[in-house]
Amino acid sequence: MSVLLLALVAGAVVGLALGALGGGGSVLAVPALIHLLDFTPAAATTASLMIVTATSATALFSHATSGHVRWKTGALFAAAGILPAVAAATLAAHLPEAVLTTAFAAIAGLAALAMLRKPSADQKPRPPRPTRAAGAGAGLGAVTGFLGVGGGFLAVPTLISVLGLRMRAAVGTSLLVITVNSLAALVARTDGSTPLDWAVVAPFTGAATLGAWDGKRLATKLSGSALQRAFAVVLLAVAACMLADAVT
DSSP, X not given: OOHHHHHHHHXXXXXXXXXXXXXXHXXXXXXXXXXXXXXXXXXXXXXXXXXXXXXXXXXXXXXXXXXXXXXXXXXXXXXXXXXXXXXXXXXXXXXXXXXXXXXXXXXXXXXXXXXXXXXXXXXXXXXXXXXXXXXXXXXXXXXXXXXXXXSHHHHHHHHHHTTOOOHHHHHHHHHHHHHHHHHHHHHHHOSSOSOOOHHHHHHHHHHHHHHHHHHHHHXXXXXXXXXXXXXXXXXXXXXXXXXXXXXX
């Protein structure tokens, strides 16, 4: 299979995940860029942030038109994570790649298990507290910068378990968080020291953007609990793959 076709297929899958699940874009994009498209881990994380920033912004618009974005909660959550994201991205540049890969796998696995243990995502929501939103947002921002991911794979479980949003609202709101956090982490990483293959990154991003619209349509056909289980299964699979890569 040609590199261009691989980039288009992988991009479509990433966009579908972001549009339907409100996260999972980076945890799918990073392994795809490394294992399918021969990017280095450093180049893959930078390229992933670019791809996810563009794709999540597109998906955010789609979900916002359906009223599934909690703007005040999401804005506070995202704003609290900007500085931690930049600081953590700076720290990550000085750590071994194996450490980052192992941390990536561990956090994804823990988030998946938390999602599987939660009651139905259609449960009655409770009003989120501003202090909780800010604290959770700061923690997520740090993880975003440290691992070079958009953070949606953690934002959705956090918005459900800590802030009490329903699954559909968590999906839409997480896209706002991903867009802001990815952009902040990208600014911290884009220093020109990591060259990118734009012949791969550009079609990957285009396919992901289109896939996000299809993901939004898919999400409307599934229940919140079904989306939550699907999200957890994707996370477990990615965590297993990344952990295997770190120990081999």
